[in-house]
Amino acid sequence: MKKVAVLTSGGDAPGMNAALRAVVRTSIYHGMEVMGVRRGYSGLLNCDFVPLDISSVADIIQRGGTILHTARCDEFFVPEGRALAFTHLREAGVEGLIVIGGDGTFRGALELEKIGMNVIGIPGTIDNDIPCTERTIGFDTAVNTVVDAINKIRDTATSHERAFVIEVMGRRSGFIALAAGLAGGAESIIIPEKPFDIHEIVATLKRGQERGKQHNIIIVAEGVSGAYEISKKILDISRLDTRVIVLGHIQRGGSPSAGDRILASKMGSAAVQLLLKGFRKRMVGIVGDEIKDFDLEWALSQSKEINMEDYILSGILAM
Numbered sequence: 366m367k368k369v370a371v372l373t374s375g376g377d378a379p380g381m382n383a384a385l386r387a388v389v390r391t392s393i394y395h396g397m398e399v400m401g402v403r404r405g406y407s408g409l410l411n412c413d414f415v416p417l418d419i420s421s422v423a424d425i426i427q428r429g430g431t432i433l434h435t436a437r438c439d440e441f442f443v444p445e446g447r448a449l450a451f452t453h454l455r456e457a458g459v460e461g462l463i464v465i466g467g468d469g470t471f472r473g474a475l476e477l478e479k480i481g482m483n484v485i486g487i488p489g490t491i492d493n494d495i496p497c498t499e500r501t502i503g504f505d506t507a508v509n510t511v512v513d514a515i516n517k518i519r520d521t522a523t524s525h526e527r528a529f530v531i532e533v534m535g536r537r538s539g540f541i542a543l544a545a546g547l548a549g550g551a552e553s554i555i556i557p558e559k560p561f562d563i564h565e566i567v568a569t570l571k572r573g574q575e576r577g578k579q580h581n582i583i584i585v586a587e588g589v590s591g592a593y594e595i596s597k598k599i600l601d602i603s604r605l606d607t608r609v610i611v612l613g614h615i616q617r618g619g620s621p622s623a624g625d626r627i628l629a630s631k632m633g634s635a636a637v638q639l640l641l642k643g644f645r646k647r648m649v650g651i652v653g654d655e656i657k658d659f660d661l662e663w664a665l666s667q668s669k670e671i672n673m674e675d676y677i678l679s680g681i682l683a684m
């Protein structure tokens with residue numbers, strides 16, 4: 366293989382740049398040319414290509430976001446759009462494409478493989494909602510960002526003896542909410558994977574108040590129903606007033622944690638090695654601290670479960 370292309374797509378995540386750096390430098394190390402595709406799949410349709418050399422990825426390992434930019438691309442959902450993308454890649458002499466993104470990005474890559482392109486997926490999303498990998502690039506940084514926010518909110522919560530409902534990202538999953546809630550010592554964690562009883566949340570709040578707790582942090586994953594709705598329900602049932610904070614896009618930004626940089630470096634390098642070995646449609650993942658690879662189609666048919674023991678533990682520790 367002489368030339369590979371790389372793109373970042375879907376929601377951005379801290380560590381995408383570190384993965385890109387690893388892809389570019391590993392490819393060059395093995396004597397291949399690398400072409401960057403800007404703005405995800407849109408860049409394939411518009412030939413928004415940029416040659417990447419060793420120095421083009423200098424000084425980016427510590428930077429959040431993605432220097433290639435990312436986008437969502439509706440044309441890629443239709444066969445004609447994908448056929449055009451494939452033609453553009455072939456005309457540019459590209460033999461393998463590495464995509465860094467979430468499950469939507471992986472589904473797009475799979476469609477491209479069906480019409481003849483070798484593809485490898487690197488899981489880059491703060492949501493951690495990709496099967497076959499214990500962690501995705503960006504998750505650790507996002508969790509740390511949320512924990513940092515919880516620490517700050519807790520200061521003011523304690524000063525005013527108030528309860529806060531904090532909404533965090535995660536799309537349809539509760540990975541960020543659970544990890545950040547456990548690390549931040551939240552009193553209650555509400556996630557889509559576990560039906561919740563608002564009366565139990567209120568009971569926890571009241572128990573805390575009765576034993577003189579000066580703060581109460583309720584973390585709610587965006588996939589549940591929204592922090593304002595939870596706050597209103599609490600008010601309706603108990604007359605207890607809570608403040609609402611929706612953390613929003615700060616969770617996507619920031620310099621990647623050391624953990625995400627290392628993960629991204631290993632995954633980026635592994636993705637290139639897979640192309641060199643002649644694989645056509647794989648994704649890389651981390652399982653028990655080891656980088657593994659899986660058939661992309663099979664991986665996308667799997668589901669990823671939340672760790673219920675962690676959920677139970679968070680409840681016990683928040684008593």
Ligand code: ADP
Nearest residue numbers: 375376437438441442466467468469470472473
């Ligand atoms: P993420 O990769 O973060 O999950 P999206 O779900 O928005 O983000 O997907 C990113 C892009 O991948 C979409 O805008 C689209 O261009 C492409 N894509 C997603 N799903 C498919 C699909 N089923 N078929 C073809 N392309 C898809």
